[in-house]
Amino acid sequence: MAREKTYTEEVFPSPFIQLWIIFRRTPVAMLGFGCFIFLVFLAIFSPLLAPYSPVEGNLEMILLPPAWHDNGNVSYLLGTDELGRDMLSRLMYGTSLTFGLSFVVVLISLVVGVVIGSLSALTKGLKSSFLNHFLDVVLSIPSLLLAIIIVAILGPGIANTVWAIVIVLIPQFIHITRYAVKEEFRKDYVLASRLDGASPFRVLYYSVFPNIVERIMSQATLAQSAAILDIATLGFLGLGAQIPLPEWGAILANGVERFYIAPWTVYLPGLAILFAVVATNLVGEGIRHALKVRREN
Secondary structure, rough: OOOOOOOOOOOOHHHHHHHHHHHHOOHHHHHHHHHHHHHHHHHHHHHHHHOOOOOOOHHHHOOOOOOOOOOOOOEEEEOOOOOOOHHHHHHHHHHHHHHHHHHHHHHHHHHHHHHHHHHHHHOOOOHHHHHHHHHHHHOOOOHHHHHHHHHHHHHOOHHHHHHHHHHHHHHHHHHHHHHHHHHHHHHHHHHHHHEEEOHHHHHHHHHHHHHHHHHHHHHHHHHHHHHHHHHHHHHHHOOOOOOOOOHHHHHHHHOOOOOOOHHHHHHHHHHHHHHHHHHHHHHHHHHHHHHHHHHHO
């Protein structure tokens, strides 16, 4: 009988697995992550889950209060607006327009910003100096103010809102990527790779990116919070999504003038915006905490 051999092999988890192990030990971060996944689910499946159309109203059910009020109706759990449109359905569809679009905006900004930031980190001299000063000027302008200026030039509408916020967020990703890449290129492992004959682009792709991806993810959560607020604010000001689109900021603006007789048309979309921003911030804070703990260990 052949003798069986046993081998002991120590397996080290990848950086992402390490980050996830630390992240899930924080209950608040996991709560935010659960809420974030819930919003993603709603953004994708709201057309299947919403009980009514978000734009068609029932004139017999105008300004119906939520079901927990004395005059409420369980068929309209969160009540109706001034045209008898179901608030629950409008808020569910609004998840796609406010939260879902913020996700798309951040993804586009991240890809463009990381590419430009990585390439600019490899430049030197006048080009590098010019980019530094340009980024300083752009980042000194409040993002919402810059988005309002861009939408005012392009014209109101949800499509122009998306492009305005993309333009606003790209410099932030360029800045953080450029700084992170330059910092990594000063380290010994990059110097060793360069001495072995590796090209700057090869070093960037195989060595530097794996070490900065967590910082980019952390910045992405901050950018998403800003994008949610910017989309909602532009909708509230009438520069973003236009009625009857059920965007949370537009719904809130539409209910302001009826606040005293139908307060649910204001506080419900306001709570939806708050919920999305807090969930995203909790996820971002969890990622930053996990990064800090991993670096210290």
